[in-house]
């Protein structure tokens with residue numbers, strides 16, 4: 280796979296227009312303060328956003344250096360990554376690109392396998408972001424990497440399934456309170472590929488998952504506690520084909536639009 284352009288990420292250049300997800304971007308200052316772009320490197324969006332949200336984007340060279348620290352995991356299709364302050368996806372996009380290289384190497388000969396394992400790679404990428412325009416941009420950037428790799432268009436089931444997965448995995452919310460923008464506890468989908476075109480989904484609450492580290496620390500007095508709750512999904516779904524995942528597309532597109540425009 281060739282290295283993809285990621286010009287719309289905020290470490291790079293100007294956002295592109297015309298993408299169905301990108302059209303949901305809010306004005307670039309959600310506080311209502313006029314935008315003041317002042318970084319020729321594109322690492323800073325506005326001074327107000329830096330002050331309010333610590334919004335400084337990581338340059339590509341640093342993303343690469345950090346990901347190289349866990350290189351093997353970034354090149355494993357089903358390793359799971361969560362970026363709890365994902366911005367427009369500077370880390371997640373690079374991770375997805377590395378995973379897709381692995382997909383190409385392993386499954387490039389078969390369209391069926393390639394498509395399903397590429398979707399699995401996407402399914403293993405998670406993010407949380409406080410600002411609506413950033414999360415919309417992050418979803419759009421990830422979708423673009425995925426669809427460019429598979430050369431698929433909007434009417435394709437795979438495109439729609441990917442859109443749906445991104446709407447589930449990239450959460451508009453607060454990583455500190457562990458609540459989504461609507462006040463509900465953040466829940467993450469654990470996706471697995473069962474083979475033959477079927478995916479399994481189980482949902483887990485983020486606050487329960489993070490609590491698990493306190494319980495499972497080696498040698499901890501509490502090591503035996505809490506595991507039941509941690510490994511009990513909040514919801515389990517029947518196995519789903521890509522076409523079934525794709526049915527979430529229209530629902531999510533409708534649901535996301537007003538929120539992201541707010």
Ligand SMILES: C[S@@+](CC[C@H](N)C(=O)[O-])C[C@H]1O[C@@H](n2cnc3c(N)ncnc32)[C@H](O)[C@@H]1O
Nearest residue numbers: 332334335336337364365366369408409453454
């Ligand atoms: C320093 S930027 C980093 C963005 C991206 N990870 C990168 O390295 O380019 C931090 C991002 O975290 C978001 N953020 C700040 N507080 C947050 C919170 N409590 N929960 C989720 N996201 C948050 C900001 O809106 C901003 O987009």
